Amino acid sequence: MMTIPEGYVSTLSLYDTQKAIGLIKNVFQVKLCAALHLKRVTAPLFVDPSTGLNDDLNGVERPVGFDIPAVGIDGQVVHSLAKWKRLALHDYGFYVGNGLVTDMNAIRRDEELDNLHSVYVDQWDWEKVIDRESRNIGFLQETVGRIVSAVCGTLDELKWQFSDLPVDLCRDVTFITAQELEDMWPELSSKERENRFTKEHKTVFIEGIGGKLKSGKLHDGRAPDYDDWALNGDLFFWHEPLGCAMEISSMGIRVDPESLDRQLKEAGCEHRRALPFHKLLLAGELPLTIGGGIGQSRLCMLLLGKAHIGEVQASLWDSDTREKCRDAGIVLL
Numbered sequence: 001m002m003t004i005p006e007g008y009v010s011t012l013s014l015y016d017t018q019k020a021i022g023l024i025k026n027v028f029q030v031k032l033c034a035a036l037h038l039k040r041v042t043a044p045l046f047v048d049p050s051t052g053l054n055d056d057l058n059g060v061e062r063p064v065g066f067d068i069p070a071v072g073i074d075g076q077v078v079h080s081l082a083k084w085k086r087l088a089l090h091d092y093g094f095y096v097g098n099g100l101v102t103d104m105n106a107i108r109r110d111e112e113l114d115n116l117h118s119v120y121v122d123q124w125d126w127e128k129v130i131d132r133e134s135r136n137i138g139f140l141q142e143t144v145g146r147i148v149s150a151v152c153g154t155l156d157e158l159k160w161q162f163s164d165l166p167v168d169l170c171r172d173v174t175f176i177t178a179q180e181l182e183d184m185w186p187e188l189s190s191k192e193r194e195n196r197f198t199k200e201h202k203t204v205f206i207e208g209i210g211g212k213l214k215s216g217k218l219h220d221g222r223a224p225d226y227d228d229w230a231l232n233g234d235l236f237f238w239h240e241p242l243g244c245a246m247e248i249s250s251m252g253i254r255v256d257p258e259s260l261d262r263q264l265k266e267a268g269c270e271h272r273r274a275l276p277f278h279k280l281l282l283a284g285e286l287p288l289t290i291g292g293g294i295g296q297s298r299l300c301m302l303l304l305g306k307a308h309i310g311e312v313q314a315s316l317w318d319s320d321t322r323e324k325c326r327d328a329g330i331v332l333l
Helices: 014-036 082-092 137-161 178-184 190-201 257-267 270-274 276-282 296-304 319-328
Strands: 038-040 065-068 073-077 099-107 120-129 174-177 203-207 227-239 244-254 289-295
Touching: 014 038, 014 099, 014 120, 014 137, 014 296, 082 099, 082 120, 082 276, 082 289, 099 289, 120 296, 137 203, 137 227, 137 244, 137 289, 137 296, 174 178, 174 190, 178 190, 178 203, 190 203, 190 227, 190 244, 227 257, 227 296, 244 296, 257 270, 257 276, 270 276, 289 296
Parallel strands: 038 099, 174 203
Antiparallel strands: 065 073, 099 120, 120 289, 203 227, 227 244, 244 289
């Protein structure tokens, strides 16, 4: 459900907002590539569903599909590029310590729309080759720190040109597991725990998302065939205009053959073993990697102090949302 913050007024005009969005997207990608040793590559908007390359997200979202008469198959708009990136690293010959980043655009038709969620998704999808010794929490946390530094460095450059922006971010990341959060507040929902903890600590990374907690519930859903559920997490910043934790990135060290085998069983997805991508992975023929997605519109919204994601991206909204935003002076692109 959409909310209108009391007394909200955009700091930047529509013209300056567009100028600032361009600056953010250019500056952050440069900083991210430098921090993680990434090279930009070109990625698909749609894939053949029979390859198993599409991201199944929580397993219930319906992908957008269409027939392609000239090719004789159906295409499926990607949900994300989590699996495609890993295969690309293999095919392109990337080596340990280096990786790729690409612009990912998706349509999520079943998304519940609110201030932070849109049918249109745009993010930087990145993936990096690692060695066996780097498959640990310490390496994951170091990588998170590098991403946070890139975010905060982008804000510094942004405020140099737009000095009136009131946004401040905490560079120090607080790490906590999903299980520790449940132990602290078992009576709260996952989102309520995220909000309460992030409000106190400002910049937070919640680890261990995908498997069942002691309660038998999930903190959040994850497909079983890209992140290792013991070595992943979500990055949150406190977003003052909405008074909530804003997830900027979902990321993690990816499954190896052993963790993929275990997670396919746990998720009841044994049939995926027959798909080409999964066969390669189970046979140990794909590189070990770490990767994630970083929301482009989300990052713009965070750094510009915007109250609605429609202020930084062009999408479709229901009539009630358009009317409420119009009455509140919120300009939807």
